[in-house]
Amino acid sequence: MSLSSTTAAPVLTRNRLAVSMMFLANGFLVGSWAPKIPEFATRLSLDESDLGLMILAFGIGSLCAMVLVGVAIARAGSRQVVRLMAVLAAPSLLLVTLAPAIWSAAVALFILGGMVGGMDVAMNANAVEVEKHERRAIMSSCHGFWSLGGVFGAALGGVIIAEYGTLMHALAVTAFAIMAVALAWPRLLADPPQAHTQPLAGSHAPGVGRSLFSAGATVWLTGVICLFAMTPEGAILDWGALYLRQELGASPALSGLAFGAFSAAMALMRFLGDIVRDRFGAVRTFRVSSVLAIIGLIAAGLAPSPEWAIVGFALTGLGLANMVPIAFSAAGNLPGLPQGLAISVVTFMGYSGILVAPSIIGFIAEHTGFALIYLALPVLIVVALAFSRLTRHADMTPG
Known part of the structure; x- marks a missing residue:
C-alpha cells in the first residue's frame, strides 16, 4: 500500500480556506453595518419608520441580486462571480457612510444589500463546488466563519466608531474586506459554467419533462x-x-x-x-x-x-x-x-x-x-x- 493512499487529506485545504475567508469577509461587512445604524439615523434625521424603510432598501437589494447572480453563476461559474461581487462589496459600506442625503443613502444601502446578497449566493455555490471536489462537508463551518465575521464586525465596529469616528470605521472595514478578498483570490476553486449542463436537448420528451x-x-x-x-x-x-x-x-x-x-x-x-x-x-x-x-x-x-x-x-x-x-x-x-x-x-x-x-x-x-x-x-x-x-x-x- 502506497504512502499516498494511507495519508489523510488535510482538513483545511487552500480551496476551503479561500471560500471560508469569503464567508468571513461577508459576515464582517454585514456585522459592521449594525453599529453604524444609530449614527446613520441621527445624521440623516430619520425616525423609526424612515429607518425601517432604509433597512428595507438593504433587504430589497439583497433579494434582487440573489436572483440575478444565480443566472451569472450558471453562465460564468461561481469563482468568477464571487470574485466580482466581493470586489464590489468591499467598499460598499463606505458609500453608505459618505451618502449626504436620504435618497443617496437609500441607493447606497440598496447597493450594499445587493453586493452582500449577491456575494452570499456566489460563495455558497463555490462552497458546494469545494464539497464536491474534496468529497467532504464544509458548508456548516463556512457558515460558522460568516457568524464569526458578523460577531467581530458588530463588536469591533462600536469600539472603532467611538474612538475614531464613522469614516475611519468604514475605511477600516473596507481595508479588512480587501485583505480577506486578496488572500482568497488566488486560492478559490475554479469551476466551469453550468448553463450547458441543463438537460435542454430533447427536453420536450416526456421523461425529461418529468x-x-x-x-x-x-x-x-x-x-x-x-x-x-x-x-x-x-x-x-x-x-x-x-x-x-x-x-x-x-x-x-x-x-x-x-x-x-x-x-x-x-x-x-x-x-x-x-x-x-x-x-x-x-x-x-x-x-x-x-x-x-x-x-x-x-x-x-x-x-x-x-x-x-x-x-x-x-x-x-x-x-x-x-x-x-x-x-x-x-x-x-x-x-x-x-x-x-x-x-x-x-x-x-x-x-x-x-x-x-x-x-x-x-x-x-x-x-x-x-x-x-x-x-x-x-x-x-x-x-x-x-x-x-x-x-x-x-x-x-x-x-
Missing part, C-alpha cells in the same frame, strides 16, 4: 425548508430581547443575551456540523437538528423567567445551526439544475424569512404577545422536518 418538473419542485421545497428554518432566526434576532424585557421582566443587560446566546450556540455548532454530517449523514443530522430547534423554541415560549428563555434560545441556535447549511448543500447538488440557479432560489426564499417575516411577526405579536409566537414557530420546523428526506442530496460520497 425530470425537469421534479427538479424544479425539489428546489422550491428545499427553499421552503430554508424559509421555515430562517424565520425563527429572524424572530429571535429582532424580537428576542424585547420578549425578555417586556414579557419576562429582564434587565437591559440580560435581555441582550437573547440573541447573544442564540448566536454563540449557532456558531459553535456550525464549526462542529461538518464532522457530524459526515459521520451521521445529512438527513439524520437535519432531523436531530430540527428536534433540538423545536424543543428550544417551546422552552423559550413557555419560559417562566428570562434565564430559562435564554437557555431555550441557545438550544434553538444549536438546532438551527446546521439546517440551512445542509439545505444549501442539498440545493447545490440537485440533479438536473445548475447549482447557481438552485442556490439562488433557496437563498432568496431563506433570506425572506429573515428580512420579511419579522415585520409580520411584530404585527401579530401586538395582539398575541411574543410567547405565543415562539410557541407557534415550531410548526414551521415540523413542516421542514416533513421534507427532510430532500436533504439526502447534501451527502458527500467518501473520496
